[in-house]
Amino acid sequence: MSTLKPVLSRTFQLILVLWAVVTILFLMFRLMPGNPLAAYIDPTFTLEQQEALIRQFGLDESLLRQYFTYLGNLLQGELGYSFRYRTPVAERIWLLLPNTLILTFSSLIVAYIFGILAGAWLAWRRASRAEAFALPIVLATRAMPEFWLGMVLLAIFSFSLGIFPAGGTRSAGTEYESLWSLYTSADFLSHLALPMLTLAIYSQGLPLLLMRSNMLDVMKEDFVTMAKVKGLSPYTIVIKHGARNALLPVMTSFAISVGYQLQGNVVVESVFSWPGLGRELVSAVSASDYPLAQGAFLMIAVVVILMNLIADLLYTFLDPRISHA
Amino acid sequence: MKTLFKLASTSLVGMALLAGPTWAQDQIRTIHLLSRPQAAQPAEFQAVQLIAQEWRKLGLDVEVDVMPWEQMSSAVWYDRDKWDVTAWQMTGRPERSDPDEIIYNLFHSSTAESGYNFIGYSNPEYDAVVEKQRVTIDPAERQKLVRQAQEILAKDQPNMMLVHPEQAFAFDKNIWEEDSVVNQSGIGIRNTWTWLSLAPKTDQKDIIVNSSDNVIAVNPLYISGVTDSFITELLYDRLFRVGPDGLPTEWAAETFEWRDDKTIAVTIRSDMMWHDGKPVTAEDVKFSYETTTGGEAPMYAPFGQSISSVEIEGDNVVVFTLTNPSASFITSSLAKINLIPKHVWEPILADLATKEENAESYQEEMPIGSGPYKFDRWLTNEEIVLSANSGHFNAPQAERWILRLVPNAEAALGMLRSGEINFLTDFAGDPQVLIDAAEADGDIEVVSTVDIGFRYVAFNNRRAPFDDPAFRSALSSAVDRRLIVKAAFKGFAVASNSVVSPALEFWHDKAVVENFKAGPDIAKSMLDEAGYTIVDGRLAYPEGVKETLGE
Numbered sequence: 067m068s069t070l071k072p073v074l075s076r077t078f079q080l081i082l083v084l085w086a087v088v089t090i091l092f093l094m095f096r097l098m099p100g101n102p103l104a105a106y107i108d109p110t111f112t113l114e115q116q117e118a119l120i121r122q123f124g125l126d127e128s129l130l131r132q133y134f135t136y137l138g139n140l141l142q143g144e145l146g147y148s149f150r151y152r153t154p155v156a157e158r159i160w161l162l163l164p165n166t167l168i169l170t171f172s173s174l175i176v177a178y179i180f181g182i183l184a185g186a187w188l189a190w191r192r193a194s195r196a197e198a199f200a201l202p203i204v205l206a207t208r209a210m211p212e213f214w215l216g217m218v219l220l221a222i223f224s225f226s227l228g229i230f231p232a233g234g235t236r237s238a239g240t241e242y243e244s245l246w247s248l249y250t251s252a253d254f255l256s257h258l259a260l261p262m263l264t265l266a267i268y269s270q271g272l273p274l275l276l277m278r279s280n281m282l283d284v285m286k287e288d289f290v291t292m293a294k295v296k297g298l299s300p301y302t303i304v305i306k307h308g309a310r311n312a313l314l315p316v317m318t319s320f321a322i323s324v325g326y327q328l329q330g331n332v333v334v335e336s337v338f339s340w341p342g343l344g345r346e347l348v349s350a351v352s353a354s355d356y357p358l359a360q361g362a363f364l365m366i367a368v369v370v371i372l373m374n375l376i377a378d379l380l381y382t383f384l385d386p387r388i389s390h391a
Numbered sequence: 392m393k394t395l396f397k398l399a400s401t402s403l404v405g406m407a408l409l410a411g412p413t414w415a416q417d418q419i420r421t422i423h424l425l426s427r428p429q430a431a432q433p434a435e436f437q438a439v440q441l442i443a444q445e446w447r448k449l450g451l452d453v454e455v456d457v458m459p460w461e462q463m464s465s466a467v468w469y470d471r472d473k474w475d476v477t478a479w480q481m482t483g484r485p486e487r488s489d490p491d492e493i494i495y496n497l498f499h500s501s502t503a504e505s506g507y508n509f510i511g512y513s514n515p516e517y518d519a520v521v522e523k524q525r526v527t528i529d530p531a532e533r534q535k536l537v538r539q540a541q542e543i544l545a546k547d548q549p550n551m552m553l554v555h556p557e558q559a560f561a562f563d564k565n566i567w568e569e570d571s572v573v574n575q576s577g578i579g580i581r582n583t584w585t586w587l588s589l590a591p592k593t594d595q596k597d598i599i600v601n602s603s604d605n606v607i608a609v610n611p612l613y614i615s616g617v618t619d620s621f622i623t624e625l626l627y628d629r630l631f632r633v634g635p636d637g638l639p640t641e642w643a644a645e646t647f648e649w650r651d652d653k654t655i656a657v658t659i660r661s662d663m664m665w666h667d668g669k670p671v672t673a674e675d676v677k678f679s680y681e682t683t684t685g686g687e688a689p690m691y692a693p694f695g696q697s698i699s700s701v702e703i704e705g706d707n708v709v710v711f712t713l714t715n716p717s718a719s720f721i722t723s724s725l726a727k728i729n730l731i732p733k734h735v736w737e738p739i740l741a742d743l744a745t746k747e748e749n750a751e752s753y754q755e756e757m758p759i760g761s762g763p764y765k766f767d768r769w770l771t772n773e774e775i776v777l778s779a780n781s782g783h784f785n786a787p788q789a790e791r792w793i794l795r796l797v798p799n800a801e802a803a804l805g806m807l808r809s810g811e812i813n814f815l816t817d818f819a820g821d822p823q824v825l826i827d828a829a830e831a832d833g834d835i836e837v838v839s840t841v842d843i844g845f846r847y848v849a850f851n852n853r854r855a856p857f858d859d860p861a862f863r864s865a866l867s868s869a870v871d872r873r874l875i876v877k878a879a880f881k882g883f884a885v886a887s888n889s890v891v892s893p894a895l896e897f898w899h900d901k902a903v904v905e906n907f908k909a910g911p912d913i914a915k916s917m918l919d920e921a922g923y924t925i926v927d928g929r930l931a932y933p934e935g936v937k938e939t940l941g942e
Contacts, residue, residue: 122747150607152752161771217801225805232802232811238599238793239776241768339797341772349605349798354461 072382080375087367092136095356096129123147123357145361150353155361159343163365165235166335166342168249170327172258173265178320181270185277185316186309189285190300208271212330216264216337223260230260233339261338265330269323273316280312287311321377325370416924416931419856420941421452424848425467425477428457435478435846437879438553442848445869448911449918450930468509472853479550482617483577483843483892486694488637489722490891490898494540495521497890498549511853512549526716528652530897533718538900541889545903547860551848551867553875554884555892559822559839561807561815561829566595569836571788576637577843577894581816583624584635587763587787589814596790600816601797601806605772609758611729612688613751618794618817625777625792626666627729627760630657630676631721637895639721643671643730643761652716657725659707662784665732666765673703678733680711687740687750694727735759763787772796808832822883841885843892854940856932861921868907869914 120126124135139146145155184200191197207215224232231237235248235257242248284290285308293303331344339345343362350359426432426439436457443453458466467477487493496507500518503511517540524536544550558579562572568591573584581600589598600621607615611627614620634640641647644657663671682688684695699714713720735755743750758766763785764777775794779787795812797803800820806812808828818825822839829835850857850866857863872886885893888907893899922933932938 118747152608152748153754158771220802220805224809228809232805232809233797233799234773234795234811236773238774238795238811239597239791336798337802339773339795339799339802341770341796345798346772 073379076375076378080371083371084368087371088137088140088364089133091360091363091367092133095360096132123149140364145364146357148350148355148358150350150355150358155358158346158358159361159365162341162343162346164245165340166328166331166344169258169261169265169335169340169342170324170331173262174269174320174323174327176262176266177268177270177323178273178316180266181273182277182309182313182316184270185274186281186304186312188274189278189281189308189312190304192282192285204271204274207267210268211333212264212268213333213337215267216261216334219260219264220337231257232260233257235341261334261340264334264337265327268330269327272319272323276316276319277309277312280315281308284308284312318377318380321373321380324373325366328366328369416926416934417936417938418926418929418931419451420938421454422446423475424453424455425463425474426455426457427460427463427478431459432478434556434879434881435480438846438875439478439848441874441878442551442870445911445914446866449865449869449914450925450928451866452929467849471509471511472851474851475854475857476851477849478846479849480846481844481890483894484620485575485578485582485633486723486727487843488577488633488639488895489719490537490895491525491719492723493890494537494544495525498540498544510549510849510851512547513852514543514547517543517547525718526652528649528716528718534897537891537898541891541900541903544890545888545907546864548850548863548867549852550850550890551863551870552887552889553846553848553872554880555845555887555894556842556880557822557839557883557885558842559818559825559837559883561818561825561835561837563807563810563813563834564836565834566592566810566813567598568592572836572838573635574838574840575633575635576896577841577892579840579842580838581621581814582635583621583632586625586789586792587785590788595813597793598789598791598814599793599795599812600814601795601803601812602817603796603798603800603803603819604817605796606769606775606794608751608754609766609769609775610751610754611731611758611760612682612691612753614690615751621816622775622777622794623729623760624762625764626758626762626766627731628663628671628762629726629729630659631726633722633726638897639726642726643676644725647721650710653713654710655713655720656704656708656710659709660784661707663761664782665735665761666759666780667732667735669732669734671730671732671761673707673709675733676709676730677701677703678737679730680728682731682736682740682750683728687743689749690751691728694724697724730761732759732761764792767791804828807835821881823881839883841892841894843894845887845890845892846884847887855936855938856923859921861917862923865914865917865921865923868909868917869911871909872907 117126124132127135136146143156145159147153148155148158151158188197188200220232223230236242236251236253240253242251248254281304290303290307293307328344331342332347333344334340335342335345336348343365347359347362347366350362424439424443426436429436439455443455446453463477467474467479481493481497496502498508498512498517499521500508500513500515502508503513520536520540520543524533524540527533527536560579560581562580567589571588571590572580573582573588574580575582575584586598602618604616604618606622607619609619609622609626611623628643630642630644631639632642643659643663645660647655647657649655659671659673659676665671680695680698680701683691684698686692697713697715697717697720698711700712702710702712704710739753740750743753763780763783764787765780767776767778769775773796777792779790795806797806797812800818803812803815803818804820804825807815815825826837829837850863852858876882876884876886886904888904889900891899893901893904918930924931
């Protein structure tokens, strides 16, 4: 009972937040200047053809009516039809989502493994010359715009050195039997390298700094002093005794990072021609394809909200000091 | 009451005369000049700034209003009497190789209310000339009329023509034979003829091209975008194709014959096959034309509107009867409408007839045409792969044609240098960057071509002072086009004074461009001659003309 209640109240909050997001999205695109279909109605159309198109997309209904239709469709998982592709939005989002998830999770895993290890090491080397050198670099990587970092990596590793390809998920015209054979191919991994690295460099700062400050707290605890007194090796003290205790907040921050990372994808996918959801969002907005942009925004919002929920719940279950009761 | 009013007005005029010239002439209101944002259209934005600056020198008060395309198009297109001046563009398409679409639709008074003549230009003399060229089949005779139309436009200046842009494309000359690249007049080296004749020098036999736009649809009944039409042009045959010289040439048609000025008989080739192995018949051709005009394909429908009936004679002759004689029929209809297989599309269309959606919303899993390339696969937002149709009467030299979707212009250029692509067909960056990169690389050949399309500033001919040809001419003459070419287009454009591009050599009237003189002094003296003077530091109407639209 005591664990069920927080889950329920959190879930209720989640629904409320989702409803707000959905409503804002609906209004945002309808308050933009100009006829929403202007970009898709060819001037050579007769008035009848134009009206047929407007009817087809339900834009002749009142705003309130459109809103309820939209909510009703959402409940059934319907995201409407893209103005530009004239195909269901949901279909397109499902096609592109796997590419985005692979990029997001691979870069986060790399960022967290590196961040956790480097953070623990830096805590151990507190007030050393290594720290004086490393900390400003970490802060700088957090401040670098992702598109700029992406372009710099492209210029160095692709244009100048020719080590990695400049875009896409595979070489032109190559075919793979299954998704699995694609994802495990050297071709795919070399295409993944640069966008993954860009996102990883950008996001390793959070786990690194978090890990470092947690470690500094843990290292002051009595059991660490005890371990030092026992004469254990630095490796055993840092990894076995310190890191395991400092890890908990870092793991919950992983969930929140997934949400931030999806926003980073918007930029990085465009730089590296990665066929994912972020790039689709950019092109949908610039082409005024409102249903598609709305759907992509919603998808990203859902992931962010869900990940926040998971982070919250993880705390409840993993850390006995925090209780929602 | 009437006499009273008359009395009052005459006394007003009398008073105005007594009070001196400041009363007699109305200052021209603030003119609003529309442009798209710098981020979206840098050249247009820059040109508009220069134009506004030159007009201000004449004493006009000019305000530049920047807005995105969606807003601008609906403001200009749907509220036709509410705007003053706007930057605008027409893009080059192969079917615009015939001047009819541009000179007729853009300026004929019948299209002023809801069609392409959104500027509201109306000149009966002009109407007569463009109507006549439409029905004049003899090319030499028609050429005279098309040039006459250009002369009338040069005199009236309904629009202020700016430039015909130059488009630069590039390819890897280590991979492709340089002399197998075809430069199509007004279109450039990125064209169907190049994709057919491009000869490989090495084992790399795949043509790998790029586009920054996503592919929207691969649909023979839907004009969904410039990039998409590269694909449909390769997958589907047409009776004619616009040739490298801009004139139509027989394609799926073996021969043709004008029986009279409203009847054309086309004999189709007997050796054609659909990609699924079935033969292409006269029945398919008839079906293709009837579908296009039948209401399920609204964007293609205008290209078939002059057809009144399509009949089959014998095995392989298709006879088109037109409602009116049409000189541009071969280019704008027979070289435009895709041939589609009846056995594939008949059931699809029957199903669509019961629905609100039309054929434009339908995407085939595996598009079937009869063209020189076959559809292989489509990876969403990543690539489209076509493979050569070796059984075609004009089979390509290359093995595959692969379109990569690359939104980042810098990356596209990097890919050309690294070999990830070998033919750059879309470069949104600064052309000079491309030329510098090609020089640094040594293996890359850049070819730039003058476009059929053009950039211009449209005057709202419905509204004073733009209803006065003398005023429009003066404003147009105020800006030296060389300035626009250099400053806004960085040299990648040619100055224009005609809607018919110099790329269409046969139709273009050189004289109207050569005789066009521009400069602030010329503009001032033209305004002076037409009675426009400066009143209190601002340009004013000639005597007797009132400002009725001032705020």
